[in-house]
Amino acid sequence: MLKSYLSENKAFIEEKINLFLSELSYPSEISEGMKYSVLNGGKRIRPILLFMILDLLGKEKEIGIPSAVGIEMIHSYSLVHDDLPALDNDDYRRGKLTTHKKFGEAEGILIGDALLTHAFNILSEKNMGLISPEKIVEIIRIVSSYSGINGMIGGQMIDIKSEGKKINLETLKYIHENKTGKLLKLPIEIACIIVDAPAKIRKELEEYGDLLGMAFQIKDDILDIEGDFESLGKPIGSDTELDKSTYPSLIGLEESKKLLLEIIEKSKAKILDNFDKKSGENLINLADYIANRNK
Template sequence: MLKSYLNENKAFVEKNIEKYLSELTYPKEISEGMKYSILNGGKRIRPILLFMILELLGEKKELGIPSAVALEMIHSYSLVHDDLPALDNDDYRRGKLTTHKKFGEAEGILIGDALLTHAFNILSEKNKGLIDSDKIVEIIGKTSSYSGINGMIGGQLVDIKSEGKIVDLNTLKYIHENKTGKLLKLPIEIACIIGDASNEVRKNLEEYADLLGLAFQIKDDILDIEGDFESLGKPIGSDIELKKSTYPSLIGLEESKKLLSEIVLRAKSKILDNFDKKDSKNLVKLAEYIANRNK
């Protein structure tokens, strides 16, 4: 069952997040803020994807622990900063006060900074003895690229600059591929680096990751219209309030749902056509889960 697999691996990565964060104690406002921000009910899709690919490649998931924790730190930092008044100005995240509302705005900025920078400390220090040094360097390079101007940050800026404007589908695609897609593609690429995947295997898995990232964002766009605070843990309609370009705003809600179904079908086919069905069944189910989630 996918649900039990997700729950088991969610608990596994959170145990290791707590372990690494327990090493940080001072300044207390920063260490406590980091724990508050990252241990607040996230789905842990990114580290779970990393574990899934490692298992597909016949590797132990323990080899991916430092990278999995670092991924969640980078993802959490992006959410902390997204919630700030200068960006989305949100008061709640997953049903709890956002970090800057809990600790203060200046503290929120620094907590986000600490999550980002400590992620690279984990990648460089905690991977020693687990994987080869050349793989560590490659992982750090890929992570910095995908979380920076050539990835998440680039997508976030174009997203901000597009507020209140009518953008074309190519611009929207750029926003989604970079703001959301790159950090969903990253765990798959990291697992391929650790597991010495062939070029053909990498290509197929990266194409699956691209489709998964797009499906994830389209579903987010739909949930911002059809979701509810109890499930999402944050106000509904923020995209409309901020006049953000989304798939529903450009092509309509029903067409967005149809596109989501098509993308998920393509993602499933990419796996089923290229990998053993037994070994890759969770990747197929994950695509379905993303399309059917309510938060």
């Protein structure tokens, strides 16, 4: 059931992304680069997670389309910039040339900038008439916080500064909580804002999001050792090559696998303790999907 749900909603969100980006045309190098970067594969976990929470809380996914598209554009911008020579210096993403390899380094920087800034245009303009101005402001506030110094950018900075150094587990947790976790928690918080979720339910769902983000990153660390180019769409071993601290490098591969399973079980308990099994089925299955994915 989850496979069908993911496939259906992946196609749905990609159709909406393409629709919004089709409004852009000039300069063509930027507009085409934006389309290439966002529509160049991807699992669409973040927008689909937003739809799942809306469904769980009794709202149609259409009310979350602009927010879902905005989140995915910000996620894509982060990947474009991550791949640049000054950062991870990757040639492939999702089995295709990275944006700067396809369009040029300067163009890659600007394409990433355009994705980030246009995401806020979508979050504001396309949400008008769907949700209240107060909710739009709150969504923009939390998106800017989680994608900036208090979230993804903060995590990326400490990640860079930690290369080649022996760091402790708390620093690693900070990196992953902010670099990866905040953007996975974000769609949950946005959905809760849209539907005015009760404080207790919002807290439990946010904790589910925190656990999911940690599990996602631990699995990424494991796949960087055990994955393959064909599945991942990029070379494995890049963390080792860049001398980055990871869960396997700090606590060992087998302990990382055990920790992953423990976190997945905790995340599933958050749903089972607060919702009936049928209504929370997609979120429970999503946790298992993250633990068992091969890309």
